[in-house]
Amino acid sequence: MLNMETEEIIMENEVRLTKKTENLVTGNTGINTEYEIIARNLNVFYGEFQALKDVNMNILPYTVTAFIGPSGCGKSTFLRVFNRMNDYIDGFRIEGEVFVSGTEIYSNRIKLEELRRKVGMVFQKPNPFPKTIFENVAYGLRIQGVKDKHFILERVERSLKQVVLWDEVKDNLHKNALALSGGQQQRLCIARTLAVEPEVILMDEPTSALDPISTGKIEELIFELKNEYTIVIVTHNMQQAARISDHTAFFYLGELIEQGHTKDIYTNPKNKRTENYITGRFG
Amino acid sequence: MKRTRETVIEKFLLSSALITILTTVGIISVLAFEAVKFFREVSIIDFFTDTQWTPLFTKKHFGILPLLSGTFLTSAIAIAFALPIGLSIAIYLSEYAPKRFREFIKPALELLAAVPTVVYGFFALTVVTPFLQKIIPGMSGFNSLSAGLVMGIMIIPIISSLSEDALRAVPNSLREAAYGMGSTRFQTAIKVAVPAASSGIVVSVILAISRAIGETMIVAIAAGQQPRLTLNPLVPVETLTAYIVQVSLGDVPHNSLEYRTIFAAGITLFVFTFALNNISHWIKNKYREKYE
Ligand SMILES: Nc1ncnc2c1ncn2[C@@H]1O[C@H](COP(=O)(O)OP(=O)(O)OP(=O)(O)O)[C@@H](O)[C@H]1O
Numbered sequence: 103m104l105n106m107e108t109e110e111i112i113m114e115n116e117v118r119l120t121k122k123t124e125n126l127v128t129g130n131t132g133i134n135t136e137y138e139i140i141a142r143n144l145n146v147f148y149g150e151f152q153a154l155k156d157v158n159m160n161i162l163p164y165t166v167t168a169f170i171g172p173s174g175c176g177k178s179t180f181l182r183v184f185n186r187m188n189d190y191i192d193g194f195r196i197e198g199e200v201f202v203s204g205t206e207i208y209s210n211r212i213k214l215e216e217l218r219r220k221v222g223m224v225f226q227k228p229n230p231f232p233k234t235i236f237e238n239v240a241y242g243l244r245i246q247g248v249k250d251k252h253f254i255l256e257r258v259e260r261s262l263k264q265v266v267l268w269d270e271v272k273d274n275l276h277k278n279a280l281a282l283s284g285g286q287q288q289r290l291c292i293a294r295t296l297a298v299e300p301e302v303i304l305m306d307e308p309t310s311a312l313d314p315i316s317t318g319k320i321e322e323l324i325f326e327l328k329n330e331y332t333i334v335i336v337t338h339n340m341q342q343a344a345r346i347s348d349h350t351a352f353f354y355l356g357e358l359i360e361q362g363h364t365k366d367i368y369t370n371p372k373n374k375r376t377e378n379y380i381t382g383r384f385g
Numbered sequence: 386m387k388r389t390r391e392t393v394i395e396k397f398l399l400s401s402a403l404i405t406i407l408t409t410v411g412i413i414s415v416l417a418f419e420a421v422k423f424f425r426e427v428s429i430i431d432f433f434t435d436t437q438w439t440p441l442f443t444k445k446h447f448g449i450l451p452l453l454s455g456t457f458l459t460s461a462i463a464i465a466f467a468l469p470i471g472l473s474i475a476i477y478l479s480e481y482a483p484k485r486f487r488e489f490i491k492p493a494l495e496l497l498a499a500v501p502t503v504v505y506g507f508f509a510l511t512v513v514t515p516f517l518q519k520i521i522p523g524m525s526g527f528n529s530l531s532a533g534l535v536m537g538i539m540i541i542p543i544i545s546s547l548s549e550d551a552l553r554a555v556p557n558s559l560r561e562a563a564y565g566m567g568s569t570r571f572q573t574a575i576k577v578a579v580p581a582a583s584s585g586i587v588v589s590v591i592l593a594i595s596r597a598i599g600e601t602m603i604v605a606i607a608a609g610q611q612p613r614l615t616l617n618p619l620v621p622v623e624t625l626t627a628y629i630v631q632v633s634l635g636d637v638p639h640n641s642l643e644y645r646t647i648f649a650a651g652i653t654l655f656v657f658t659f660a661l662n663n664i665s666h667w668i669k670n671k672y673r674e675k676y677e
């Protein structure tokens with residue numbers, strides 16, 4: 103038994119998926135639908151300081167894009183442009199255009215809450231809510247007003263299975279999430295994001311606080327998830343970027359120096375600075 | 386030379402601490418000592434079950450319940466009034482207000498706690514009660530409603546200030562997570578920040594309750610001095626504290642049973658506030674290590 107709201111949500115998702123697949127199949131070239139994310143002539147400022155300089159990027163759906171570059175080059179800033187998380191920072195200012203699945207997200211008409219349901223985010227430090235494991239995953243549905251218990255239950259289970267956490271926590275769903283290990287917490291945070299079925303998942307160094315085993319699990323997970331989601335990930339780990347991403351973008355001092363297929367960037371970088379960074383000569 | 390000075394300072398600080406502890410121990414011993422004497426003459430069962438408190442009348446009753454109900458009633462009204470307002474202020478200040486406004490308004494609010502309580506008492510008696518009497522006909526000149534409301538005003542800053550501290554201690558990463566999931570500002574505040582700060586908020590409320598129970602001047606002036614077992618907020622009542630004031634200031638001979646009643650009332654009061662303070666400490670410690 104689904105109530106009206108959940109049905110609506112499911113319908114919406116179906117319509118969305120069909121539309122996207124159609125576009126992919128027919129090769130519809132309408133610029134706003136072929137790419138999941140488009141950034142055009144983007145300049146970002148924090149007060150006087152310019153953090154991003156004339157950045158242009160197109161991101162295809164169902165791909166993993168890695169942002170690499172030395173500390174402070176603007177990777178996080180750029181990532182947080184896509185779900186407008188920089189909006190809370192004093193002095194933040196943006197010029198240019200950003201489209202997510204065809205919608206200009208910095209227009210006045212956009213509702214931030216809707217954008218963020220479409221563009222989920224996983225942070226560097228696992229940040230589960232101090233609630234139960236179950237409530238963490240159910241959170242997104244609850245704030246959307248979903249009441250159907252059965253629906254929520256199913257969605258929580260599915261999301262936890264997607265992140266391969268289900269078997270570890272299924273007997274402890276009502277335990278506080280803060281009791282989980284760091285790696286488990288991070289997978290829980292990913293599950294929390296998946297539960298509202300976003301189109302895009304932004305990840306800002308999601309494994310930098312984790313041990314190698316947990317990191318491996320999350321990398322595997324990202325590999326699985328890209329079948330259903332468009333993923334953008336910031337990482338300082340060159341091997342990680344090489345392992346999991348289809349496209350790589352190298353940033354340096356606020357400029358997008360080079361972007362392309364990960365394989366090409368790694369085997370045949372066109373820019374000297376990219377080469378130096380990848381080979382570990384600076385940064 | 387320097388060495389001896391250090392020792393002197395250390396000894397001085399230590400003795401200050403000791404004096405404080407000794408004073409507390411002294412007060413508690415006197416309280417307990419006199420209370421024991423009291424309970425030699427009055428059965429503890431009567432004390433807790435008799436519904437009348439008339440130690441100063443010829444027909445004496447020693448039932449503490451009317452004083453407890455008076456204390457309970459005024460405190461409950463105060464908390465019922467102060468909790469929603471104090472919590473709203475705390476949420477507004479920590480989740481909505483711009484930094485500059487918060488820095489200006491917080492000390493201003495704390496000023497409320499600095500007003501002498503006798504001023505509040507007269508405010509209740511001479512402003513609030515006459516005003517309420519216009520709305521509620523038949524309300525007595527002394528009553529727990531206006532005393533409770535004004536006491537509520539007094540404890541608002543305890544709740545708002547401590548709750549705000551608790552809310553601000555919630556790591557921003559949780560708010561980011563909430564916003565990142567598509568929460569509105571209000572949802573972030575109510576569904577994430579407040580639950581995460583709940584232990585601190587509960588502590589603030591307990592301290593406010595403890596302050597209300599121990600408050601003397603406001604209730605002595607505005608709530609009346611008629612021990613009465615009632616939950617009617619419109620009639621005069623007497624609280625534990627008001628009774629103690631009444632007897633201390635009156636001409637009851639020392640060392641009489643009547644005089645010892647104030648120690649019985651005092652130790653009852655002490656047990657309550659002591660328990661509340663311990664509960665708040667316990668909550669504070671239990672939840673302290675929640676965020677590293
Ligand atoms: N809130 C802020 N206010 C002012 N300047 C900021 C703010 N956040 C970031 N910056 C500046 O913007 C630049 C880009 O920061 P950003 O966090 O995007 O870098 P990053 O590439 O993610 O670095 P890291 O690898 O260390 O995470 C840096 O020079 C930083 O100092």
Ligand SMILES: [Mg+2]
Nearest residue numbers: 177178179306
């Ligand atoms: Mg960063």
